[in-house]
Amino acid sequence: MTILVTGAAGFIGYHTSLALLDRGQRVIGVDDLNDYYDVSLKQARRDRLTARGDFVFELLDIADRQAMEALIDRYRDITRVVHLAAQAGVRYSLVNPHIYTRTNIDGHLVLLEACRRLERLEHLVYASSSAVYGANAKLPFSVADRVDAPLSLYAATKKSMEMISHSYGHLYRMAQTGLRFFTVYGPWGRPDMAAVIFIRNILAGKPIPVFNKGDMRRDFTYIDDAVAGILGCLDRPPADAGEEPPCKLYNIGNHRSVSLMDYIGLIETALGKKAEMELMPMQPGDVKETFADIADARRDFGFEPKTTIEEGIPRLVAWYRDFYGD
Ligand SMILES: NC(=O)c1ccc[n+]([C@@H]2O[C@H](COP(=O)([O-])OP(=O)(O)OC[C@H]3O[C@@H](n4cnc5c(N)ncnc54)[C@H](O)[C@@H]3O)[C@@H](O)[C@H]2O)c1
Numbered sequence: 001m002t003i004l005v006t007g008a009a010g011f012i013g014y015h016t017s018l019a020l021l022d023r024g025q026r027v028i029g030v031d032d033l034n035d036y037y038d039v040s041l042k043q044a045r046r047d048r049l050t051a052r053g054d055f056v057f058e059l060l061d062i063a064d065r066q067a068m069e070a071l072i073d074r075y076r077d078i079t080r081v082v083h084l085a086a087q088a089g090v091r092y093s094l095v096n097p098h099i100y101t102r103t104n105i106d107g108h109l110v111l112l113e114a115c116r117r118l119e120r121l122e123h124l125v126y127a128s129s130s131a132v133y134g135a136n137a138k139l140p141f142s143v144a145d146r147v148d149a150p151l152s153l154y155a156a157t158k159k160s161m162e163m164i165s166h167s168y169g170h171l172y173r174m175a176q177t178g179l180r181f182f183t184v185y186g187p188w189g190r191p192d193m194a195a196v197i198f199i200r201n202i203l204a205g206k207p208i209p210v211f212n213k214g215d216m217r218r219d220f221t222y223i224d225d226a227v228a229g230i231l232g233c234l235d236r237p238p239a240d241a242g243e244e245p246p247c248k249l250y251n252i253g254n255h256r257s258v259s260l261m262d263y264i265g266l267i268e269t270a271l272g273k274k275a276e277m278e279l280m281p282m283q284p285g286d287v288k289e290t291f292a293d294i295a296d297a298r299r300d301f302g303f304e305p306k307t308t309i310e311e312g313i314p315r316l317v318a319w320y321r322d323f324y325g326d
Pocket residue numbers: 006007008009010011012013030031032033034042060061062063083084085086087088089103107127128129130180181182183184185190
């Protein structure tokens with residue numbers, strides 16, 4: 001079975017590709033290795049994947065129509081797609097908004113159009129985000145909740161992807177599932193993510209920025225659990241009953257809402273060093289709390305997150321120290 005993974009040199013894409021290779025599947029990994037964050041980390045992930053047989057790396061921009069069509073024509077045996085390439089991050093969407101519409105909206109459409117050429121395509125799974133819930137006051141967040149009030153452009157692009165996919169499901173009966181990820185963390189994590197910034201600053205003896213003066217809660221999802229959710233979902237394409245498009249949405253979270261201060265406390269314990277905290281106001285575009293209702297994912301593909309933050313944080317810290325030699 002040949003599976004296309006976009007964003008394969010990214011954090012979640014790297015782990016997803018590894019898990020697919022471990023299952024004996026062939027992976028075509030696409031990434032443009034852009035410099036939004038440390039390119040050498042992306043290259044290191046890519047190198048570990050290319051060291052494995054059955055992994056082919058394709059350096060290209062998913063928003064480049066010609067390149068994407070040519071790619072699909074080279075690999076007509078692709079049956080499943082995991083689309084993770086995106087411009088991620090809420091905060092950077094205030095700095096460079098146009099890259100979000102180009103990668104997340106144009107890129108998604110280019111990918112869907114290219115995938116229409118695949119006669120054997122069974123399922124396309126793409127990354128949405130918990131950010132689509134905005135300031136949803138009802139907890140936990142359910143896919144049945146309204147999500148038409150995004151607080152950031154990043155969230156607006158992720159919601160747009162869901163709507164574009166729905167239209168393609170209706171028009172072309174493409175089976176697609178959008179996964180709304182809740183703060184995924186773990187080894188090989190992104191340097192712009194809070195946990196990694198905290199580790200880096202604490203080790204360097206620098207203050208850590210604590211937004212909303214620490215009055216925040218997040219549903220922190222360990223990477224292995226997120227990957228198990230992606231694979232479980234990928235294996236079960238939505239059925240096409242003929243009326244509704246074969247499109248689904250699920251939350252991929254840990255189903256536990258944890259206070260930011262407790263999370264920082266675990267990082268301090270794992271590092272054996274206290275953080276100096278710089279208490280800051282709420283960041284524009286950010287939300288105070290996230291908490292995933294995962295009942296649908298449990299029911300439909302047996303999603304069951306297993307990793308507590310007490311187990312996950314020390315693994316992230318151990319990887320960080322090993323990788324950065326700190
Ligand atoms: N990590 C999280 O907590 C989280 C939460 C919610 C949603 N998501 C979503 O999950 C997906 C993966 O996130 P991640 O944390 O692995 O991010 P990441 O930035 O590590 O991975 C994304 C990868 O896509 C690549 N990419 C970006 N633009 C591209 C383009 N135009 N063409 C080809 N490749 C391109 C990047 O180089 C990167 O390697 C993203 O869609 C993100 O929005 C992640």
